Amino acid sequence: MEVKKIENKCPFTEAMELLSGKWTLSIVNTLMTGTMRFNELERAVTGINTRMLARELKALEANGVVYRTAYATVPPTVEYALTEKGRSLGPVIQVIQGWAVT
Amino acid sequence: MEVKKIENKCPFTEAMELLSGKWTLSIVNTLMTGTMRFNELERAVTGINTRMLARELKALEANGVVYRTAYATVPPTVEYALTEKGRSLGPVIQVIQGWAVT
């Protein structure tokens, strides 16, 4: 059984799979300003809903873009912040933005 | 005074809607090497099929990223090349690629 493995699985494609989500870069961009809680993010990213935010955050966390910190307080407190990898997305956002206004 | 909020503003979202296609940037990247015909592209972009290529090319053409030149030869000849706007996507691809390998 021949498995047609994509040899040229370029890192570029992998990156696109992560970044092409509708909200992904908006979330990352929002987190550029600093650590935020779940509800803060939900309010800051206009138009997103709970499920999408949760899903995106999980994906971003799995990819080492954001960092999650949960505090065992009685009203649960969970904070999200960018990792080094996440912050390194700044230029990407800048460049796309620059291209967009051209 | 008004601060230009480039953050969660539309041009970025618009750009993402165009660029987030699965094949979009691969096609653009392939065309960076120069003008190509339909079948050449289909062979160069590994994994794509006729329908997707046709659809993407139409979208890219509509957005002024590529331009299409058809020659009225008996076996139809159609060439695709990047516009100025299309070539200006080079840095975008570079940056994402750079981020991907990090």
Added chain:
DNA sequence: CGGCATCCTAGTCGATACTG
């Protein structure tokens, strides 16, 4: 407060067949 579970729609994507 954080965030999963459920249901749903609309769009994406792929393989194949067919046309000018």
Added chain:
DNA sequence: CAGTATCGACTAGGATGCCG
């Protein structure tokens, strides 16, 4: 050669409710 048409699988995305 350069596409279009058709079908069907898959999934991203949205609305809402519930639970620790």
